[in-house]
Amino acid sequence: MKNPYRPIKAEVLDVIEETPTISTVRFKPEESITFATGQFVEITIPGVGEAPFTPSSKPSEKKVMEVTVMKVGKVTKKIHELKKGDVIGVRGPFGKGYPVDDFRDKEILVVGGGCGFAPLRSLMYELFHRSGQFKKLFFRGGCKTSKELVFKSEIDTWAERKDLDLKLTVDVGDSQWKGNTGVVTTILENIDMDCASGIAIICGPPIMMKFATKKALEMGFKEENIYLSMEKNMSCGIGKCGHCRLGTYYACKDGPVFTYDKIKNFSNIWD
Amino acid sequence: MIKFISHNNFIRLLAQLNKDYRVYVPVKREDKRFYGRFENTPTEDIVIGEVRAFEPLKAFFFKGREKVADGFKADMPSSGDKPFAIVGVKACDLKGFKVQDYVFSAKSGTTPDGTNNDDTDPFYLQMRDKNLIISSDCTCVIDTCFCLALGVKPYPQDDFDINLSQINGGFIVESSSEKGEKVIQQNLSLMEESTKGKLSERDKQRDKVVKQIEKNIQENDIPSQKVFEGIIEKNYDSGIWEEEAKTCVECGACNTICPTCHCFLLYDQKDAKKMARFRIWDSCMVKDFARVAGGANPRHKLWMRLRNRFEKKFDFFPKVANLYACTGCGRCISACPAKIDIRKVLKKLVDNKK
Numbered sequence: 001m002k003n004p005y006r007p008i009k010a011e012v013l014d015v016i017e018e019t020p021t022i023s024t025v026r027f028k029p030e031e032s033i034t035f036a037t038g039q040f041v042e043i044t045i046p047g048v049g050e051a052p053f054t055p056s057s058k059p060s061e062k063k064v065m066e067v068t069v070m071k072v073g074k075v076t077k078k079i080h081e082l083k084k085g086d087v088i089g090v091r092g093p094f095g096k097g098y099p100v101d102d103f104r105d106k107e108i109l110v111v112g113g114g115c116g117f118a119p120l121r122s123l124m125y126e127l128f129h130r131s132g133q134f135k136k137l138f139f140r141g142g143c144k145t146s147k148e149l150v151f152k153s154e155i156d157t158w159a160e161r162k163d164l165d166l167k168l169t170v171d172v173g174d175s176q177w178k179g180n181t182g183v184v185t186t187i188l189e190n191i192d193m194d195c196a197s198g199i200a201i202i203c204g205p206p207i208m209m210k211f212a213t214k215k216a217l218e219m220g221f222k223e224e225n226i227y228l229s230m231e232k233n234m235s236c237g238i239g240k241c242g243h244c245r246l247g248t249y250y251a252c253k254d255g256p257v258f259t260y261d262k263i264k265n266f267s268n269i270w271d
Numbered sequence: 272m273i274k275f276i277s278h279n280n281f282i283r284l285l286a287q288l289n290k291d292y293r294v295y296v297p298v299k300r301e302d303k304r305f306y307g308r309f310e311n312t313p314t315e316d317i318v319i320g321e322v323r324a325f326e327p328l329k330a331f332f333f334k335g336r337e338k339v340a341d342g343f344k345a346d347m348p349s350s351g352d353k354p355f356a357i358v359g360v361k362a363c364d365l366k367g368f369k370v371q372d373y374v375f376s377a378k379s380g381t382t383p384d385g386t387n388n389d390d391t392d393p394f395y396l397q398m399r400d401k402n403l404i405i406s407s408d409c410t411c412v413i414d415t416c417f418c419l420a421l422g423v424k425p426y427p428q429d430d431f432d433i434n435l436s437q438i439n440g441g442f443i444v445e446s447s448s449e450k451g452e453k454v455i456q457q458n459l460s461l462m463e464e465s466t467k468g469k470l471s472e473r474d475k476q477r478d479k480v481v482k483q484i485e486k487n488i489q490e491n492d493i494p495s496q497k498v499f500e501g502i503i504e505k506n507y508d509s510g511i512w513e514e515e516a517k518t519c520v521e522c523g524a525c526n527t528i529c530p531t532c533h534c535f536l537l538y539d540q541k542d543a544k545k546m547a548r549f550r551i552w553d554s555c556m557v558k559d560f561a562r563v564a565g566g567a568n569p570r571h572k573l574w575m576r577l578r579n580r581f582e583k584k585f586d587f588f589p590k591v592a593n594l595y596a597c598t599g600c601g602r603c604i605s606a607c608p609a610k611i612d613i614r615k616v617l618k619k620l621v622d623n624k625k
């Protein structure tokens with residue numbers, strides 16, 4: 001029988017500092033792992049422990065994977081100290097990602113906040129990869145300050161794309177920031193799309209998800225077309241350990257991506 | 272298959288089983304029963320009947336601490352020891368299997384809205400497959416027993432390999448699985464036919480215990496699961512949780528002692544040279560259980576965690592698996608240093624009209 005708790009050995013290829021607190025680790029698992037965008041993996045630091053991350057890399061890239069990690073706890077601190085050649089472990093992928101096939105011929109609005117940028121980069125790669133299949137693509141992103149904006153140079157190239165309408169905002173502006181200031185919902189106004197038939201994808205800190213979801217409903221998106229990536233305290237990844245329960249679901253196997261209609265009746269979903 | 276075995280032959284049967292299994296029997300210490308290794312000689316303190324053991328049966332199948340990964344090696348760590356034969360398991364603990372089996376098998380992969388995945392916990396399933404369960408009827412009750420309120424009869428009806436019903440001079444032996452049938456076949460020389468008279472003696476004994484539990488339930492005013500529907504939703508915002516949690520010291524004993532609690536933590540040995548991973552019992556009453564790395568904690572207050580414990584047992588499991596995840600074993604009542612009594616909490620939840 002397959003052992004679901006055993007990590008696969010992986011070699012660190014590179015560690016890229018995105019911001020002082022956020023780094024991207026590029027690694028190569030010994031056995032190739034294919035994931036759908038939005039699914040997550042568990043990364044092991046030998047002798048320290050394990051933590052869940054949604055890959056930020058291209059799902060189509062089969063041999064190498066990237067996770068973008070904010071320094072918040074024991075494991076993430078060690079991840080920041082990794083060097084090329086170090087050995088880590090990886091388990092997964094787990095759960096259900098974005099059903100990109102179902103987005104065919106639709107207009108898509110992607111809303112990202114702070115930490116939500118990492119999983120969304122992977123999604124954007126996939127959407128760009130299949131760009132012709134969708135009617136229109138919008139990206140609206142926000143973070144606290146311009147210093148906390150990850151993938152800056154990459155997002156600059158997104159801004160040039162003809163198939164994407166992109167707008168960014170920061171909560172608090174500074175001298176270097178030329179764009180919009182204000183929370184992300186302020187750049188959700190006047191978007192030229194048919195919300196009633198469109199798809200909204202929201203990923204970020206809970207408070208941002210809460211308000212962006214409220215806004216999306218006001219804009220006319222259908223509950224079943226609002227996709228939310230729910231952060232829970234994942235451990236086993238397979239619906240056994242009980243840590244990530246969300247109402248009658250486990251975020252690890254039934255999510256982490258849920259449509260709003262599935263979870264709206266559970267209590268305190270944003271806590 | 273139904274047979275009768277005398278006390279003396281029963282000891283011979285256990286000795287026979289000891290060749291292929293590590294046989295455990297309930298042994299009495301003061302007023303409690305603990306599973307102890309059977310060493311081929313009968314001792315006075317072995318109690319096959321009476322009531323459930325102190326420790327939950329799950330401890331044999333889903334150990335408190337178990338190595339589940341050894342380095343990056345593909346094969347599963349295993350001890351290579353002989354499987355267990357656990358004797359004297361009671362009906363309430365067999366109901367515990369219904370919950371544990373659901374969680375650790377692929378059954379839990381199917382969710383109410385029809386999504387599917389077939390992940391299993393191979394460690395648990397392997398133990399379930401290899402081990403032998405020889406259950407037995409309860410022959411008395413203790414004051415915390417309330418199995419009948421949860422629809423569990425004090426004598427096993429399924430989920431055992433062999434069941435023993437203690438009567439005068441020995442036991443009625445009944446098999447309910449191929450594995451159990453085989454054990455009886457191989458030891459037929461130790462068995463006698465079970466007569467009508469013996470069977471009616473068993474039924475009388477069973478009725479007597481049922482009556483005792485009914486009395487327990489009546490005296491303690493314990494509601495039946497027939498009126499549990501919606502009790503969590505209805506009381507979600509009630510003050511009952513805060514009131515009940517007042518004395519809780521967050522020790523987690525209610526979880527570890529419970530035959531249906533299945534939550535665990537994957538814990539890595541703190542040694543960078545050798546990756547080893549353990550699966551350890553966890554407790555949802557402990558503050559950080561649901562805390563995410565970023566710091567947010569959906570159940571930051573103790574009463575929310577108490578509510579969650581009840582929600583899991585009396586709302587989540589009935590919705591996803593069509594069963595209440597409580598067996599009425601009463602262990603959490605005796606284990607709780609704060610004297611939080613599940614029977615009383617259930618009563619309050621049922622009675623609260625709101």
Ligand code: SF4
Pocket residue numbers: 525528529530531532596597598599600601602603604613
């Ligand atoms: S909740 Fe208490 S009474 Fe119910 S099965 Fe668990 S330990 Fe036994």
Ligand code: SF4
Pocket residue numbers: 518519520521522523524525526556606607608609610611
């Ligand atoms: S056993 Fe009692 S005191 Fe300990 S965590 Fe459970 S309810 Fe609280």
Ligand code: FES
Pocket residue numbers: 233234235236237238239240241242243244245250251252253
């Ligand atoms: S991570 Fe273990 S149940 Fe979801």
